[in-house]
Amino acid sequence: MDLSSTARLHTGNHMPVLGLGTWQLTRNTAETIAAALALGYRMIDTSGDYGTQPGIGDGFRRTGLDRRDIYLVTKVEETGDAYQATKANLQELGFDYADLMLIHRPPSTGAGEELWRALIRARDEGLVRDIGVSNYSIELIEQLVDVTGEIPAVNQIEWSPFGHDMDLKHHADFEGILIQAYSPLTRATRLDDEVLRDMGARYGKSAAQVLIRWNLQRGTVPIPKANSRDHLEENADVFDFTLDENDLAALDDLNEHFSSLGRLCKGAEER
Ligand SMILES: NC(=O)c1ccc[n+]([C@@H]2O[C@H](COP(=O)([O-])OP(=O)(O)OC[C@H]3O[C@@H](n4cnc5c(N)ncnc54)[C@H](OP(=O)(O)O)[C@@H]3O)[C@@H](O)[C@H]2O)c1
Known part of the structure; x- marks a missing residue:
C-alpha cells in the first residue's frame, strides 16, 4: 500500500486510501496543494464553504499533473440549491468535474431528499463521478435510500480511535458505503495521549502516524489536514509499518465517542 493505492467504491470507481483535508488551510493554499501533490498525495478534500477551492485549483495547475491523476472531494451546504452549488464549486476550482460531491451535513429537518435528488442529477449529467453524504x-x-433508491458512495464523518461508531461502520460495510474519516488527528487535541505515544515509540512512529495507520488498517479513509511541510511529509510516511492486531484492538478500546466538533453521529435525534 502507498499514496497511490485506492479503495473501491460500490459504484466501481476507486478513491485513494489517504487524502489531504483543507478546512482552515487558507494560508498559502496553492503552495501547500502543489507541495502535497509533489509528495504524492492524490486526494484533496474541500467544501464550498472552506474558501480553499480557488487555491486548490491553482495549486493543482502548477503541478502539470493530469486532472485524472487526482481525486477531488467537495461538498454542498444543506441549505440552498445543491445542483447550482455543484456548478459554483466547479467554477471556483476551475474543474470540469468533481470525483465526489457530498451533502455537507443533514438539513435541520428530513434527510435532505431534495439535495440528494439534485446531486443525482449532477452525477447523471457528468458534473460529478460519485455522490455521498x-x-x-x-x-x-x-x-x-428509501426515497430515491440511491445508496451514497461515501459517508464522511468524524472518526478516530477516541470517537467512532461501530454500528455505523457495520451498516456502511453492509451497504457498501465507504467511511471517510475527518478530523482523524482529533484536530491535534489528543496527540499527547500516552497510549498513542508509547505505541508510536515501539514502531518508531509519531502519534499522528499511529492514528492514520489505524484508519488505513480498519478500512476507513483518513483525510488529515496539514499546513506545514513537516506534517505533510509525516502524514504520508505511514506505509512502511503495520500495527499488530493487539495494538489495533487497544486503539479500538480508546473509544469514548469523543468529538472535537461535538458532532459525532450517533443518531438523527442527537445531531
Ligand atoms: N465533513 C465535515 O463536516 C468535516 C468537518 C471537519 C473536517 N473535515 C475535513 O477533514 C479534514 C481533516 O480534519 P481537521 O482539519 O478537522 O483535523 P485533523 O486533520 O484531525 O487535524 C488537523 C490539525 O492537526 C495538525 N497536524 C497535522 N499533521 C500533524 C502531525 N503529523 N503532527 C502534529 N500535528 C499535526 C494540523 O496542523 P498544521 O495545519 O499546522 O500542519 C492541524 O492543526 C479537514 O481539513 C476537512 O477537509 C470535514
Missing part, C-alpha cells in the same frame, strides 16, 4: 446517521441514510 457527510455527518449522516444510519437512519438518515436509510431515509435517503
Whole structure:
C-alpha cells in the first residue's frame, strides 16, 4: 500500500486510501496543494464553504499533473440549491468535474431528499463521478435510500480511535458505503495521549502516524489536514509499518465517542 493505492467504491470507481483535508488551510493554499501533490498525495478534500477551492485549483495547475491523476472531494451546504452549488464549486476550482460531491451535513429537518435528488442529477449529467453524504446517521441514510433508491458512495464523518461508531461502520460495510474519516488527528487535541505515544515509540512512529495507520488498517479513509511541510511529509510516511492486531484492538478500546466538533453521529435525534 502507498499514496497511490485506492479503495473501491460500490459504484466501481476507486478513491485513494489517504487524502489531504483543507478546512482552515487558507494560508498559502496553492503552495501547500502543489507541495502535497509533489509528495504524492492524490486526494484533496474541500467544501464550498472552506474558501480553499480557488487555491486548490491553482495549486493543482502548477503541478502539470493530469486532472485524472487526482481525486477531488467537495461538498454542498444543506441549505440552498445543491445542483447550482455543484456548478459554483466547479467554477471556483476551475474543474470540469468533481470525483465526489457530498451533502455537507443533514438539513435541520428530513434527510435532505431534495439535495440528494439534485446531486443525482449532477452525477447523471457528468458534473460529478460519485455522490455521498457527510455527518449522516444510519437512519438518515436509510431515509435517503428509501426515497430515491440511491445508496451514497461515501459517508464522511468524524472518526478516530477516541470517537467512532461501530454500528455505523457495520451498516456502511453492509451497504457498501465507504467511511471517510475527518478530523482523524482529533484536530491535534489528543496527540499527547500516552497510549498513542508509547505505541508510536515501539514502531518508531509519531502519534499522528499511529492514528492514520489505524484508519488505513480498519478500512476507513483518513483525510488529515496539514499546513506545514513537516506534517505533510509525516502524514504520508505511514506505509512502511503495520500495527499488530493487539495494538489495533487497544486503539479500538480508546473509544469514548469523543468529538472535537461535538458532532459525532450517533443518531438523527442527537445531531
Ligand atoms: N465533513 C465535515 O463536516 C468535516 C468537518 C471537519 C473536517 N473535515 C475535513 O477533514 C479534514 C481533516 O480534519 P481537521 O482539519 O478537522 O483535523 P485533523 O486533520 O484531525 O487535524 C488537523 C490539525 O492537526 C495538525 N497536524 C497535522 N499533521 C500533524 C502531525 N503529523 N503532527 C502534529 N500535528 C499535526 C494540523 O496542523 P498544521 O495545519 O499546522 O500542519 C492541524 O492543526 C479537514 O481539513 C476537512 O477537509 C470535514
